[in-house]
Amino acid sequence: xxxxxxxxxxxxxxxxxxxxxxxxxxxxxxxxxxxxxxxxxxxxxxxxxxxxxxxxxxxxxxxxxxxxxxxxxxxxxxxxxxxxxxxxxxxxxxxxxxxxxxxxxxxxxxxxxxxxxxxxxxxxxxxxxxxxxxxxxxxxxxxxxxxxxxxxxxxxxxxxxxxxxxxxxxxxxxxxxxxxxxxxxxxxxxxxxxxxxxxxxxxxxxxxxxxxxxxxxxxxxxxxxxxxxxxxxxxxxxxxxxxxxxxxxxxxxxxxxxx
Amino acid sequence: xxxxxxxxxxxxxxxxxxxxxxxxxxxxxxxxxxxxxxxxxxxxxxxxxxxxxxxxxxxxxxxxxxxxxxxxxxxxxxxxxxxxxxxxxxxxxxxxxxxxxxxxxxxxxxxxxxxxxxxxxxxxxxxxxxxxxxxxxxxxxxxxxxxxxxxxxxxxxxxxxxxxxxxxxxxxxxxxxxxxxxxxxxxxxxxxxxxxxxxxxxxxxxxxxxxxxxxxxxxxxxxxxxxxxxxxxxxxxxxxxxxxxxxxxxxxxxxxxxx
Numbered sequence: 059x060x061x062x063x064x065x066x067x068x069x070x071x072x073x074x075x076x077x078x079x080x081x082x083x084x085x086x087x088x089x090x091x092x093x094x095x096x097x098x099x100x101x102x103x104x105x106x107x108x109x110x111x112x113x114x115x116x117x118x119x120x121x122x123x124x125x126x127x128x129x130x131x132x133x134x135x136x137x138x139x140x141x142x143x144x145x146x147x148x149x150x151x152x153x154x155x156x157x158x159x160x161x162x163x164x165x166x167x168x169x170x171x172x173x174x175x176x177x178x179x180x181x182x183x184x185x186x187x188x189x190x191x192x193x194x195x196x197x198x199x200x201x202x203x204x205x206x207x208x209x210x211x212x213x214x215x216x217x218x219x220x221x222x223x224x225x226x227x228x229x230x231x232x233x234x235x236x237x238x239x240x241x242x243x244x245x246x247x248x249x250x251x252x253x254x255x256x257x258x259x260x261x262x263x264x265x266x267x268x269x270x271x272x273x274x275x276x277x278x279x280x281x282x283x284x285x286x287x288x289x290x291x292x293x294x295x296x297x298x299x300x301x302x303x304x305x306x307x308x309x310x311x312x313x314x315x316x317x
Numbered sequence: 318x319x320x321x322x323x324x325x326x327x328x329x330x331x332x333x334x335x336x337x338x339x340x341x342x343x344x345x346x347x348x349x350x351x352x353x354x355x356x357x358x359x360x361x362x363x364x365x366x367x368x369x370x371x372x373x374x375x376x377x378x379x380x381x382x383x384x385x386x387x388x389x390x391x392x393x394x395x396x397x398x399x400x401x402x403x404x405x406x407x408x409x410x411x412x413x414x415x416x417x418x419x420x421x422x423x424x425x426x427x428x429x430x431x432x433x434x435x436x437x438x439x440x441x442x443x444x445x446x447x448x449x450x451x452x453x454x455x456x457x458x459x460x461x462x463x464x465x466x467x468x469x470x471x472x473x474x475x476x477x478x479x480x481x482x483x484x485x486x487x488x489x490x491x492x493x494x495x496x497x498x499x500x501x502x503x504x505x506x507x508x509x510x511x512x513x514x515x516x517x518x519x520x521x522x523x524x525x526x527x528x529x530x531x532x533x534x535x536x537x538x539x540x541x542x543x544x545x546x547x548x549x550x551x552x553x554x555x556x557x558x559x560x561x562x563x564x565x566x567x568x569x570x571x572x573x574x575x576x
Binding site (some may be wrong): 145176177179180 | 373375402403405408434437438440
């Protein structure tokens with residue numbers, strides 16, 4: 059048995075998220091079944107991030123142990139010939155025995171896409187949240203800086219999650235408009251459940267002048283989810299990259315600023 | 318009766334192109350039926366461009382005559398509440414009685430997207446042509462300049478089309494790589510059937526060093542379709558904008574360099 063890691067892109071539109079479930083099709087299930095039949099053995103995948111239904115990934119990372127007759131660095135090409143078109147392996151390689159796709163992470167990069175126009179999107183309809191109201195981008199960019207740094211993000215965690223330590227570090231959070239799309243890029247050492255979508259929903263409220271910096275600061279101090287904005291829709295969210303404690307997939311070390 | 322023009326975005330994936338057909342669903346049919354039931358009268362649309370099956374539009378333009386109880390500049394909002402999610406009206410307005418969406422055009426802007434990576438695209442799978450082989454972008458950019466200017470483009474017209482005058486002017490043709498996507502943008506005063514897809518297929522051959530500038534020049538001189546590259550797949554093609562002999566949809570005149 060040897061350990062293999064894979065880099066995965068998927069369109070989450072038609073899946074009930076990453077994690078295997080009893081009564082719904084998930085990305086993990088499709089990948090485990092495809093790799094299992096390809097390698098002729100039962101495969102258990104460990105993914106870096108449990109993305110929700112409708113959420114997309116450009117750089118999901120996972121590992122598994124297998125006896126592979128196919129060279130690990132060629133495995134992704136073989137798998138792509140059997141996978142559905144909305145799931146692609148971008149790379150595969152032999153991993154160190156101590157590599158764990160979830161526990162060796164040092165950070166993640168998410169992008170959230172807002173479609174801000176008087177008309178909804180036809181082509182991007184499954185990859186953006188549509189916000190017809192005008193948005194004050196400068197106000198959003200300014201308020202976003204409140205989330206940067208090391209903070210207790212209890213206020214930005216979905217109600218009901220029971221995580222003890224809610225302190226996380228957000229390295230950067232930027233917003234840029236390109237035509238009708240406002241892209242929010244956020245990188246951090248870890249994210250609580252729904253944290254990025256709560257950032258997006260909150261900044262959309264700021265852009266509509268329904269929330270201001272003082273109210274966000276108060277919500278963070280009070281650790282009260284109810285004081286921040288709504289949880290933005292899942293289809294606007296992309297897991298762009300997972301950063302690790304070591305170089306992976308031949309990406310230059312400077313690609314990973316958090317090692 | 319008054320004349321109304323509309324600006325249309327659509328995802329062509331699930332349609333047999335723009336033009337109404339007997340036995341296949343088209344964008345024109347969906348729009349005529351939706352506007353017809355909305356306005357309570359039979360609507361006949363005249364579109365600027367007959368896009369093929371699978372081809373997308375960000376700025377298709379059409380006109381029709383109707384007695385509209387809805388103010389023309391509000392019509393697009395009403396229509397969007399009845400249209401399927403893969404067709405959106407971006408704008409609507411009263412048009413001059415002599416405006417014709419097809420005959421008043423001065424030029425068009427098309428974008429062709431090539432996905433150039435060792436793995437296929439999951440998220441962009443219906444909006445790009447996947448080319449796994451490495452592409453020499455500099456060679457493609459250089460060869461593209463042969464198509465710029467006023468030429469007889471018989472060699473870049475689908476075999477079987479019977480157009481008399483094949484002389485067209487290409488204003489500019491640029492290629493840019495952004496991550497895995499190479500976008501080819503071309504603007505001209507008119508395009509022959511499949512012309513943009515033949516440009517794309519030919520430049521893909523150049524990028525793979527299967528064709529060179531001399532061979533393209535020879536094909537143009539010989540007016541021989543067989544001497545150029547293949548016709549690139551439809552799903553990579555976007556009709557981005559139609560330019561007119563007058564300002565439309567409040568777009569600044571400088572947006573239309575060809576008036």
